[in-house]
Amino acid sequence: MSTAPPLLLALDFTGTFAFALNGALTAVRAARLDIVGVVTLGMITALGGGIMRDVLIGAVPPTAFQQWPYLALAGGGGLVAFALSQWLDRLETPINVLDAVGLSTFAVIGASTALEAGLDVTPAILLGGVTAVGGGTIRDTLVRRVPSVLQSDLYAIPALIGAAVTVVTIRAGIYGVWAALAAVGVCFVIRMLGVHFGLQAPVPPAHRDGNA
Amino acid sequence: MSTAPPLLLALDFTGTFAFALNGALTAVRAARLDIVGVVTLGMITALGGGIMRDVLIGAVPPTAFQQWPYLALAGGGGLVAFALSQWLDRLETPINVLDAVGLSTFAVIGASTALEAGLDVTPAILLGGVTAVGGGTIRDTLVRRVPSVLQSDLYAIPALIGAAVTVVTIRAGIYGVWAALAAVGVCFVIRMLGVHFGLQAPVPPAHRDGNA
Amino acid sequence: MSTAPPLLLALDFTGTFAFALNGALTAVRAARLDIVGVVTLGMITALGGGIMRDVLIGAVPPTAFQQWPYLALAGGGGLVAFALSQWLDRLETPINVLDAVGLSTFAVIGASTALEAGLDVTPAILLGGVTAVGGGTIRDTLVRRVPSVLQSDLYAIPALIGAAVTVVTIRAGIYGVWAALAAVGVCFVIRMLGVHFGLQAPVPPAHRDGNA
Numbered sequence: 183m184s185t186a187p188p189l190l191l192a193l194d195f196t197g198t199f200a201f202a203l204n205g206a207l208t209a210v211r212a213a214r215l216d217i218v219g220v221v222t223l224g225m226i227t228a229l230g231g232g233i234m235r236d237v238l239i240g241a242v243p244p245t246a247f248q249q250w251p252y253l254a255l256a257g258g259g260g261l262v263a264f265a266l267s268q269w270l271d272r273l274e275t276p277i278n279v280l281d282a283v284g285l286s287t288f289a290v291i292g293a294s295t296a297l298e299a300g301l302d303v304t305p306a307i308l309l310g311g312v313t314a315v316g317g318g319t320i321r322d323t324l325v326r327r328v329p330s331v332l333q334s335d336l337y338a339i340p341a342l343i344g345a346a347v348t349v350v351t352i353r354a355g356i357y358g359v360w361a362a363l364a365a366v367g368v369c370f371v372i373r374m375l376g377v378h379f380g381l382q383a384p385v386p387p388a389h390r391d392g393n394a
Numbered sequence: 395m396s397t398a399p400p401l402l403l404a405l406d407f408t409g410t411f412a413f414a415l416n417g418a419l420t421a422v423r424a425a426r427l428d429i430v431g432v433v434t435l436g437m438i439t440a441l442g443g444g445i446m447r448d449v450l451i452g453a454v455p456p457t458a459f460q461q462w463p464y465l466a467l468a469g470g471g472g473l474v475a476f477a478l479s480q481w482l483d484r485l486e487t488p489i490n491v492l493d494a495v496g497l498s499t500f501a502v503i504g505a506s507t508a509l510e511a512g513l514d515v516t517p518a519i520l521l522g523g524v525t526a527v528g529g530g531t532i533r534d535t536l537v538r539r540v541p542s543v544l545q546s547d548l549y550a551i552p553a554l555i556g557a558a559v560t561v562v563t564i565r566a567g568i569y570g571v572w573a574a575l576a577a578v579g580v581c582f583v584i585r586m587l588g589v590h591f592g593l594q595a596p597v598p599p600a601h602r603d604g605n606a
Numbered sequence: 607m608s609t610a611p612p613l614l615l616a617l618d619f620t621g622t623f624a625f626a627l628n629g630a631l632t633a634v635r636a637a638r639l640d641i642v643g644v645v646t647l648g649m650i651t652a653l654g655g656g657i658m659r660d661v662l663i664g665a666v667p668p669t670a671f672q673q674w675p676y677l678a679l680a681g682g683g684g685l686v687a688f689a690l691s692q693w694l695d696r697l698e699t700p701i702n703v704l705d706a707v708g709l710s711t712f713a714v715i716g717a718s719t720a721l722e723a724g725l726d727v728t729p730a731i732l733l734g735g736v737t738a739v740g741g742g743t744i745r746d747t748l749v750r751r752v753p754s755v756l757q758s759d760l761y762a763i764p765a766l767i768g769a770a771v772t773v774v775t776i777r778a779g780i781y782g783v784w785a786a787l788a789a790v791g792v793c794f795v796i797r798m799l800g801v802h803f804g805l806q807a808p809v810p811p812a813h814r815d816g817n818a
Contacts, residue, residue, distance in 0.1 A: 210810050213752045213756070213757070214752075214757055214809070215752075215756050215757055215809070215810070216756070216757060216758060216806065216807035216808060216809050217807050217808045217809070217810075218755065218756060218761075218762045218763065218807050219753075219755075219756030219757055220810060222756060222762075223756065233662070237449060237454070237661060237662070238445070238449070238454060238455060238456065238459070239454060239455055240452075240454035240455065240664075242661070242662060242663060242664035243662060243663055243664065243723070243724070243725055243729070244662065247662070247725055247726075247729035247732075247733075248725075248726075248729075250726070250728065253728055253729065253732075264810055265811070267810045267811065268811060299455070300455070301455055301459055301460075302459075302460075302462065304462070304465055305455070305459035305460075305465065308459075308465075309459075319536070323535060323536060323747060324743070324747060324752065324753060324756065325752055325756075326538060326750060326751075326752055327538075328425045328426075328427075328536065328537055328538055329431075329536060331430065331431075332425070332427050332428070332430060332431030332434060332435065332536065332537075333425070333426060333427055333428060333431055334428060337430075338430045338434075339430065382428065383428035383429050383430050384428060384429045385426070385427070385428050385429070386422050386427070386429075386432060386476055386479045387477070387479065387480060449661060449666070450657070450661070450666060450667060450668065450671070451666060451667055452664075452666035452667065511667070512667070513667055513671055513672075514671075514672075514674065516674070516677055517667070517671035517672075517677065520671075520677075521671075531748070535747060535748060538750060539750075540637045540638075540639075540748065540749055540750055541643075541748060543642065543643075544637070544639050544640070544642060544643030544646060544647065544748065544749075545637070545638060545639055545640060545643055546640060549642075550642045550646075551642065594640065595640035595641050595642050596640060596641045597638070597639070597640050597641070598634050598639070598641075598644060598688055598691045598692075599689070599691065599692060
């Protein structure tokens, strides 16, 4: 997003690096991978959601292929994870915080990009969510895990709320740097509260009673 | 398809809801999911095939994001499955019938849309098949099942036959509401005969002899 | 690529058939599939990487749907694998050689296509790699295997090197039939050396020491 304000762009770059780092570490834990696998899965985690959004709104080639910092940060995050995976495993908390920054920023930028591309309110919110969780979903599928976003934790829900705040403020004509940061902040706070208190989304009734 | 005749559109909406319901129920049985997972997989089952087709023919944003009834019916089907999964498990036969309606309608509309977009006969038939089975394939992959369409039952074959009837009648200049309904009917009947008699597509020779 | 020189086109067709054959055989070994599954996975292996590239650069409908030899060769390879899977299992070496021809040609054509579409050097090299390994990655995921390209052997690395030679010679203004064949040859030789000597890409440090 070359037109995004500097602070939002800085958050977007931070999120890209954090997603690549965290995505590659998760992949290393879940499957036996070589350097190609670790770096690829880091890059897919960081860039996959935005690429899915860009393909779906017809903005191809995707931003990730047109602005070099995204590829560089995603590849760099994957390489750092490859080299330092043992050491980084001890940094769970700061990595979780940076990952929440990425989740929040991707949801906000994804939703505003989709709305600018002419999508209606509901699809734009959904594409904000896709931008935020799409990369991790592809990664989990490639290492044969049911995507964690479908199973546990509050991960998609804060992203959808952040995307909704974005879309509502744009439609209300009050979107700008501050509204964007507020939307990022809302998603970030809900996500961190979810991590801290171990909040879970509801499961189907059948699973509530027994141990299905 | 805002230009589709009302009866075909009604079948398309019915199929969308049925695919979401059935897709979400299948997902609930295969993996431990929360509400985000159940509704997401219902929506992916209902909309994924059409989105794949639209991306492949360059018709983006996909129809599913441009005409609200599709998102509403898909999300609604997923929510109903979430709330009533225990009760719906007893309704296997009517859900199978509605699912076959969706399979048939998606194959016919998918093939005609692809042909209108300028594709040749064979790719248009294949994209009819992709429209019909693509969403369920993504769902199965996400819950770590080998897609059932690749393994058993007559599911892709009736869809391809329905798509072929569609394409042939369009090329013969006799396509219209009645030809479309005939193509839907052909696919539907073959699918239901397959369900009723437990018909299977051929397996590779090695598997015929032993229990590989 | 109707504009590719005849020799490169012949290699591309050979690779398409070989990928379909090898992809379908791999799928038969990994999962119990019917004829729909075997042929579909052969076609996805052969065409999936090129389709991903075309979608990402906005060249839709993809080449695979616009030039009939690709669909015919991919479908034919899948059908041959279905009929002769037991017998073909004995032909591992020639199939590996033909597969390396496909890997090399797909990487070179993929990178040059991406560069012509206006992508920069690094994304064009990556898309050459995606063209070469994308189809096999989708196939592995559908039959519930962690994609082998992420885990073992030199497979993506020779493809990326072939793509890099392609991009560098195009940018240097010396690309043509001979440069393309040289790039194909570089990838092919590295791949075959890797197969012959059992070369592996590096794994993360944690895996070097123990048996994680």
